[in-house]
Amino acid sequence: MERERRSPQKKKKANQLPIAAILLVIIIAIGFYLGKFSPNLPMFWLFGILLGVSLRASRYCFTASMRDPILTGGTNLTKAVIVAIALATVGFAAIQYKASLAGQPIPGNISPAGVHVAVGAFMFGIGMVIAGGCASGTLMRVGEGFVMQWLSLVFFIVGSVWGAKDFNFWKPAFMDSGIKVFLPDVLGWFPALVLQFALLLALFVLADWFGNRNNPENTL
Incomplete structure (x- = not known):
């Protein structure tokens, strides 16, 4: 007689409501603390939290x-x-x-479009695929605990700071020489x-x- 196959029991999900309540209290506390420095900071904090939740869900x-x-x-x-x-x-x-x-x-x-846009887009595209995310995706996955994204975020910051430091060289050398078109000025x-x-x-x-x-x- 063949033994009846037992369907694997589903693992019961842990109740995360207490954790959510604690996080909500922490978020509100941080918002009140930021309000001591500027009335705009709590709003920025709230929008950042909502944006992160939206990115995570979608x-x-x-x-x-x-x-x-x-x-x-x-x-x-x-x-x-x-x-x-x-x-x-x-x-x-x-x-x-x-x-x-x-x-x-x-x-x-x-900003003008030119060869610098094509070269930058190509390099950035390669980097995004290797890293597994762009700026928004990297920040979202950092919050989820992906270690690879932590490394990506560090070098993302390093590259941005380096680019800002040398921006005064790149702008007149490449960017200003491109074609600058604002469609409403051309077509209405x-x-x-x-x-x-x-x-x-x-x-x-x-x-x-x-x-x-x-x-x-x-x-x-």
Whole structure:
């Protein structure tokens, strides 16, 4: 007589509510402490905590959005990044258009594009894939305890400080010689926004098609 196969018992998850309550008290205490130095610091602290929770829950990462379509064929994060850029476009366009109507300088970093952008993007892309995350993904995984990301964060800081130190050399030598185009100055505000959203929509449709092609079960 064959022995009945016993289904493995699921390990009971530990109750994490006490830990969550303790962390909440600590977060609130730190917020009150930061308020002694500046009224803005508690707000920055709160937004940082909420951003970290959002990143942790969504696994949002710019590296994965560019890497996953090639490695796994998944494009969910790619589409999420495109939607985020579209939402950011609305906010930034409103702020910049308001400044334009008031005759004020257009806020934001409108930097020239050139060979330095292509070289920097290529080097940064290699580094992100090797490290397993960009700035946001690295910070998120540092909080999760990934030792590799601790090392990545150290050298990320070292590289940023080094780049800031030599920025006055790189800017006139390479950056200022690039092509500087601000679409609203060339096309006007409304046509520029139409072109921006049309390109984002085209990228979203392409990403959705590519993801469904590699994962047919996701097709409705």
